[in-house]
Amino acid sequence: MERPEIPLPQLHAFVVLAEELHFGHAAARLGIAQPPLSQQIRRLEDKVGHALFSREPGRVTLTPAGRELLPAARQALTDLADGLAAARAVGSGRVGRLKIGFAASLALTVLPRLLRTFRQRFPGVHLDIHEMTTAPQIAALHNNTIDIGLLREPPTDETELGFKTVLSEPFVVVLPTTHPLAAQRTVQLVQLADSPFVLLPRVVGPQLHDQITGLCTAAGFTPQVAQHAVEWQTVCALVEAGLGVSLAPASIRRIRLKGVAFRRIEPSTARTRVAVAWRKNDHNPLVTHLLATVSQDPPERPSTGPAWS
Structure with missing residues (x-):
């Protein structure tokens, strides 16, 4: 049996009456005259097929x-x-x-600061966080697996993604404490020419990898890559183990390993x-809010670790 469609104004009029x-x-x-109200009720009763009110002189039941x-x-x-309120809440982000x-x-x-600030401003938004390197983030943005990326050295040939720099930091040399250069406060890049390197594989961060190898090339040598590691924590651990040296962002100094010198x-x-990345055609208000959070409360220059020794 086909269900009759009942306009919401008729239901509203019925409930109020x-x-x-x-x-x-x-x-x-x-806020209407009595005749239109009577017409609304009559139309609803016609759809139901039965009287909804008993009308007697001076009495309605x-x-x-x-x-x-x-x-x-x-x-x-x-x-x-409730649905309208929920839709408005989602629509407004x-x-x-x-x-x-x-x-x-x-x-x-x-x-940490970015997520903390965003959660304070939008406590009703659930943040779904995924740890991944730069290249997988770019792919995830293209296939809608993530909405926002926070990455190092964004690609320069992207037309569908937007990028906004949120931080710039220097590089440091990562050495085993037993390395002769660890006794120096400053290292000339050319002094690393004969040392094996531990680097991130190019496939996970092409721009950052090319930047590091480019620094070596500019210093007059090609780095001898002995080991690859996807995460900086692992890079530092391999350096501590004596498998090579590395170049890394200065914030890596926060990784405390006794056998590593920066x-x-x-x-x-x-x-x-460091940049935030998003799809240019994404009109998700949550993305807009996060980008606004980055602009309104830019990250402070981070403390990069213990005092230089």
Whole structure:
């Protein structure tokens, strides 16, 4: 049996009249004249196929059919109001789920403050955090697996993604404490020419990998890569084990390993860029809110670790 479609104004008029049991009072509450109210009720009764109100001189009462309909009508109006409120909340970006990818090293710099600030401003938004390197983040943005990326050295040939720099930091040399250069406060890059290197594989961060190898090339040598590691924590551990040296963002100094020394490099102008990334055609208000949070509350220059020794 086909269900009749009942306009919401008819349900609203029915509920108000059921509560007032007086056409004049109900019409005033609805802000309409009494004849239009009577017409709304008649149309609803025609759809139901039974009278909903008993009309007697000076008295209006609900019929059995009206009493049966009243709870369902109230629930329908409540559900609609709740749905509208939820839709407005999602549409304004006050609630919802935001999927964020981040490079592991950013947990040492911009990530904690950014997430803390965003959660304070939008407590109803659930943050779904995924740790991944730069190249996987770019792929995840393209296939909608994440909404926002926080990465190092974004690609320069992207047309569908937007990037905004949130931090720039210098590089440091990562050495085993047993390395002869660990006794120096500053290391010339050319002094690393004969040392094996531990580097991130190019596939996980092409721009950062090329930047590091480019610094070596500019210093007059090609780095001898002895080991690859995806995360900076692992890079430092392999350096501590004596498998090589590395160049890393200065914030990596926050990784405390007894057998690792971090030293300034010369030339000292080389810096690595941290950026927030998003799809240019994404109109998700949560993305807009996070980008606004980055702009309104830019990350402070991070403390990069213990004092230089």
